[in-house]
Amino acid sequence: MADTKAYIVVGADSLVGGNLLKALARRGLPAYGTTRRRDRLGPERLFLDFESAEPFSAPADAGYAFVVAAATNYDRCEKDPLARVINEELTPRMIASLLRQGLFVTFISTNSVFGGERAWPHEDAPHDPQIPYAAQKSRAEAVVHAYARELGTEDRLNIVRLTKILDASTSPLPAWFAAWERGEAVEPFSDLIFAPMSATFVGEALATVGEKRVAGHLHLSGAENVSYVDLAQAFARRKNVPADLIRPSSATAKGIHIAFKPRFSGLGMPSTTALTGLRPQSLDEVAADIIR
Numbered sequence: 001m002a003d004t005k006a007y008i009v010v011g012a013d014s015l016v017g018g019n020l021l022k023a024l025a026r027r028g029l030p031a032y033g034t035t036r037r038r039d040r041l042g043p044e045r046l047f048l049d050f051e052s053a054e055p056f057s058a059p060a061d062a063g064y065a066f067v068v069a070a071a072t073n074y075d076r077c078e079k080d081p082l083a084r085v086i087n088e089e090l091t092p093r094m095i096a097s098l099l100r101q102g103l104f105v106t107f108i109s110t111n112s113v114f115g116g117e118r119a120w121p122h123e124d125a126p127h128d129p130q131i132p133y134a135a136q137k138s139r140a141e142a143v144v145h146a147y148a149r150e151l152g153t154e155d156r157l158n159i160v161r162l163t164k165i166l167d168a169s170t171s172p173l174p175a176w177f178a179a180w181e182r183g184e185a186v187e188p189f190s191d192l193i194f195a196p197m198s199a200t201f202v203g204e205a206l207a208t209v210g211e212k213r214v215a216g217h218l219h220l221s222g223a224e225n226v227s228y229v230d231l232a233q234a235f236a237r238r239k240n241v242p243a244d245l246i247r248p249s250s251a252t253a254k255g256i257h258i259a260f261k262p263r264f265s266g267l268g269m270p271s272t273t274a275l276t277g278l279r280p281q282s283l284d285e286v287a288a289d290i291i292r
């Protein structure tokens, strides 16, 4: 399949999908996005709803699909039986259909499949999901692999796991930035650990993955396991905000229940770096990207 073929981004309106489409456009690569919203359809916005009986036929010039859309809300994954069906059954079925249609497919998954008790799990480490969302993504990965094996298309499939993604609109950043504008302090949590990446970095890295067409498991990760206090300090350094406008607090002290509190969040990327040249994003780069 020629590299000039178009890309399809399933889930154009998602945080990841929107930034991937922008990265593909910056590289001059032709791309379609999909939406389940009929009022958003257009020549490059195709209808795709996992829950619809309407089959999805990829445009003839498409050669690669990124399956980004998912039921992502932790609470919904726990309480709404349809979320499990979307993540574990309908999404893998759509991926099988795209593989049957001859496309190379990237399925987007999450660091949470590893559970968070082990530091820097590598691309083929065993799963240990601790919450329903993570269990659903973990089972989806297994079902997707089973379809690809059955179809003899494992050389046209990769699964890319991501750590937490931030842009300037991700909570609590708008509230922090507004508070600092007013000269007020923010109270970030010291007991929430994550390995954030900027949405721009993720869009660019996925576009690189699409250009390299590497099969197997890949990881994209922040370079450090940090707390929200560390994140606030990284922004404060960039924005010249005085240190006393950060008053560390904790979810425990505030009595806030957090569904998923991993000890470690960052993903090991040894194989991804060897195969694609992609490297983890440092916290300082995350802050710079978001402020930019």
Ligand SMILES: NC(=O)c1ccc[n+]([C@@H]2O[C@H](COP(=O)([O-])OP(=O)(O)OC[C@H]3O[C@@H](n4cnc5c(N)ncnc54)[C@H](OP(=O)(O)O)[C@@H]3O)[C@@H](O)[C@H]2O)c1
Pocket: 011, 012, 013, 014, 015, 016, 017, 035, 036, 037, 048, 049, 050, 051, 067, 068, 069, 070, 071, 072, 073, 086, 108, 109, 110, 111, 137, 161, 162, 163, 164, 165, 166
């Ligand atoms: N955001 C993160 O920090 C993060 C971290 C690790 C992994 N991931 C993974 O990255 C992917 C994207 O995450 P995100 O945060 O960018 O997603 P998001 O912003 O929550 O958007 C989810 C998208 O999925 C679409 N969708 C949901 N159900 C659908 C259905 N039945 N049929 C068609 N589309 C459907 C939604 O469509 P509507 O717009 O129409 O509602 C929405 O565009 C997910 O696979 C997620 O597991 C995300």
